[in-house]
Amino acid sequence: MAKKIILPNGCYMGTPSVTPKNWKTGGSTLLNKDWQIQYYFYPANNGKRKLVAIKGMNSLKDLKDRRIVTKGLIEDEIENNKIGYNPIEKRFVQDDHQDEELHPYLYFITAFRIVITKIKCTEKHRKEMGWCVNRLEKKVVKLGLKNVTIEQLKRRQLKQLLESSELPDQYFNKFRSFLSSIFNELIEYECCDYNIVRDIRKRTIVEKQREILSLEHHKVIMDHLQKNHYEFWRYANIFLFSGARSTELFRIQAKDVDIKSQEYKVTILKGSNPKEATKVIFKEVIPLWKEVLLGAKPNDYLFSKWLKAGKAPINSSQITKRWSRLVKKSESIVDENGKVIKVTADFYSLKHSFLDSLPEAVAMEIASHTNSKTTAIYRVNSEKRAREKLKGLDIGSTLFG
Incomplete structure (x- = not known):
């Protein structure tokens, strides 16, 4: 039985697993298969458990990239659930930052999290933005940015965070887009003067022709x-x-x-x-x-x-x-x-x-x-x-x- 992970609000989840089982060690033939992360989510008060499936990695046609993203999706799913995301209701049931006030002197990761609760978007989009912030936060200590406020954060530092996260090109561009939306909101709350993401260039992606039927x-x-x-x-x-x-x-x-x-x-x-x-x-x-x-x-x-x-x-x-x-x-x-x-x-x-x-x-x-x-x-x-x-x-x- 999968090890239980205790979550807020009386919920818990099983440890996520991946199909195919040899996703870490198999060869290039793995790219011909549909990958899936799955785990059981157990709501409070002995509610009916739900099998949660995640497939956000299958668009990647490079095996190394697919493995990197799969590992990141597992980590981010656990992290989001730990801060109150309910995959059955598809929303953050309890968000510690929802009622907090934004100001220029907040730790920049905290400011990001508060802004995400204020942006008008779908819950799926909000969850993906949360994944982005989770991923960046893992590199904060290594880059010496633990005490940097949102007012102090420089474009150079944000670029270093993105690069150190070792993202496939299409995910780099996706995270860049999320961050640009976050900074547009921060400007309106007078936490910064301009969008520092604007001058971080997108990565060039060579689009592979999609396989189609005759x-x-x-x-x-x-x-x-x-x-x-x-x-x-x-x-x-x-x-x-x-x-x-x-x-x-x-x-x-x-x-x-x-x-x-x-x-x-x-x-x-x-x-x-x-x-x-x-x-x-x-x-x-x-x-x-x-x-x-x-x-x-x-x-x-x-x-x-x-x-x-x-x-x-x-x-x-x-x-x-x-x-x-x-x-x-x-x-x-x-x-x-x-x-x-x-x-x-x-x-x-x-x-x-x-x-x-x-x-x-x-x-x-x-x-x-x-x-x-x-x-x-x-x-x-x-x-x-x-x-x-x-x-x-x-x-x-x-x-x-």
Whole structure:
């Protein structure tokens, strides 16, 4: 049994473990697997325990980086829970800093923690900002910054903190963004005169092309899902035409949908500025929306257990799990020659291949992109077709006779 870690408010947690078990020692094949940190959280008064799963490391394609981030996520999850974060309620139940006043003479880490309670953002975003501060705090003593106030903190010192934390480039940039938000708030409370993060440069990241499905494989997979896992197929089609993320779709209630107007309302919970948006229901999927709404009460979540309408919301990570179980691990998805198709691309690759099959202007509308650069990221195969077309051009004959 995992060792118990005592937490505030009468709660406790088990020691987190990682899947795959050999994440510290295995080879490069580990990158082909979905990693997960898991532990049980036990609420006060013998409440029902909850299995908590964390997957924030899977976007990293470098094994060393993934290990570093996984180790950090474990440490930060424990630290956040120790200062009052409740992963069941997804909020800090008791925050020692919430009622404290901000002033220029506070220890800078304390000032960071107070500001985090005041910034308007989602609880997920607040938790991630807490991870950032936890990570920086571990290097404070080593760099001799224990007595530095927020007024005294220099850009050079903050840069040293970031560098000494040994962050992968994309996490360095993410932490830099969190800190910039923190300093913007500190300026308003007159704790400092300017945002010292502004002149700390972002790290350059070479974006690797995402693995996507060919149009042929896309069709075969969707046909397989329609025949064998209808509710998942239905959700996938609604998702493709929605212009929304799974995290947003999983919060939609029946009362948010107006079939007559072909519209639905969704709260976009991204970063520090959650906002409500009205999105279009495309005519191609109106029958599928009607199916999901059939028999649903106004407050029912449309994609609850079994991806059907129900009273309780479920975590959008269910989609990744279903995709892994029903598609990636399937031996019954075959091509026209009866050969098994081994799918390694993730669920979002469906959106890539779907948008790739459409004209750019239409793809932009469906995906709710505001510029063509964003859409181009999804339409990887169109670039490949353009390259192949160039290879076949006969341009030498006009120049050389």
